[in-house]
Amino acid sequence: MANLKELSERKELLVGGHRLCPGCAAGIIARQVLLAAKEPVVVVTSTGCLEVATTIFPYSAWKVPWFHNAFENAASTISGIEAAYRSLKRKGKIDKEIRFIAFGGDGGTYDIGLQALSGAVERGHRFLYICYNNQAYMNTGIQRSSATPKGASTTTAPAGTVIPGKIQFRKDLTRIMVAHQIPYAATATAGKWNDLITKVEKALATDGPSFMDILSSCRLGWGHPPEQTLTIGRLAADTCFWPLYEVVAGEYHLTYKPKKKRPVTEWLKTQARFKHLFKPENKGLIDTIQNYVDEQWQKLLKLCGEE
């Protein structure tokens, strides 16, 4: 469990002055992840909002060794860095403990970077991969990804007169990571800081690969006022649209169970990307989404032994 007082005394490793939008969750998440690290860290970030907005040359918001290679290769890049660390440590050229963290958006993780991530996890490098998941390609202007939820309107799956936004359900990447027999995988959301930081601590203490899929609001892409970012992040967990759980050595554990599961419409209505779903002709679609959320939640409860 993270202690707020203690956290407030730690050194900020991602500092202000970066150009992320007001209300962007990515910066909040990255800052909290770094606060959770007790050892020195080396960070890799894939191409995306977090990368471009924090490192416009000659400025950098990062107080840790930081590297951006390309879009699809954060996991393979950090594999090479971790391999170098093992090698130099074995040869006695480095003697301290260092932890390795890769950040990628959902585009760089669920889609174009999935192969590199799968390879790195299978090989068993010791690193934490953080997907800051804003559910679309926000850096290039809100295009759909395989993390975009069904019904959301994006610029490449827009809500039109014939098609009501994205047709497909999103991919379940955490379960895909679990299928790799990854020692530690978890979901988290911006707004549940203690849950998030506690999970990062566990992930960094894992001797092997670890993965966290963190729901990260993009207020431009999702369409909500910037001050609602964290509320909306919590609402995702309260509606079970984004359940919070962890999988330790294959064992599922629920880390947050809402006292009263709220209807998914409460989550949907906070964001402009779902606005069209509230037209009378799309009523059926909202029902489908609610059924899907319920089904997934029941499955998860079963996996967690919470039935």
Added chain:
Amino acid sequence: MSEKRMAKTANEAIAEAMRQINPDVVAAYPITPATEIVQIFSQFVADGKVTTEFVPVESEHSAMSAVVGASLAGARAMTATSSQGLALMWEILYIASALRLPVIMPMVNRALSAPINIHCDHSDSMGARDSGWIQLYSESVQETYDNVIQAVRIAERSLLPVMVTTDGFILSHCLELLTPLLDKEAKDFIGEYRPKNFLLDTEHPFTVGALDLQDYYFEHKRQEAEAMIESKKIILKIGEEFERKFGRRYEFFEDYKVIDSEVATVVIGSAAGTTKVVVDQLREEKIKAGLLKLRVFRPFPAEELKELLKNVKVIAVLDRADSLNAVSGPLFSEIRNALYDLEERPKIVNYIYGLGGRDIGLKEIHSIYEDLEEINRTGKIKSLLTYLGVRE
């Protein structure tokens, strides 16, 4: 110096050089005809003959991404590939060079798809000619080995990545005599790698790969261009040191009887060996034939080439790759460009040969010199570009 001679293929010789280099990190992926390099090296790792951290990645894109990460982290890092593998690395090739990382990569030349073909031509590395990598080409197994050893020093002095090529199957899979350095000689020649700035130095954090816009990008690219210019001196200096220590001479190119020739060819790779036989035959017939074998294609030694070729009457440039630009092959463009400033320019023609491993023999090369002599006699060029040995 070692006098131990052994029969080795180029793949085996490269793996042997890598054993002696003992890189901190090797990340690689199998691809014909370079697979053996990784295979033999993996055995060295399994048998404890090297202390390398071997990363068996899931693609060449990840291989190059991982060695870029490893190199930036402070490791001496290597990979090896060929053809489609190099093509898949493309995006990261430019990043390796622009970040000034001394990555070393043996590259076995193979044709690019389509149609799929596993045999030798130079389309793969020629396509990467503008990626900011130093490119060293090899005529023989011995040269391949010597180039790999020198590449480590060249890369780390110039802070540019180095690609050492060898001809697929013709060299990669054929036994030739190799005189390797003794392990100690190789180790002493290469020396320790001591990077100035590296990511694992967590007490001195720095940011790499930042967004670089209109106000700085151009300056960074200009510095990279300067590094390539400066690398010329480094390549020559390391070649001289290698010759002093081990007796084998390495420069930008080999002048095989060019200096007093009237007709000469410019050749890259193993075909130079065949061409030397033809030159010797022609010389016996009192024909003033010569061969310029290019070793260093990047940086391109334009001034030095111009100096050597200026008195030749007719030149044929042999390209084992096509630029598909409706004019000529890539080497021809560069050689002709290098000669432009001469007051009296030699006549020059281009032959594209050997694509997809099509064999080239004494007869074909002899026919080129016959063409050159005819041009020398008549002063007339019938065809600027000839596709040699193809059914048309």
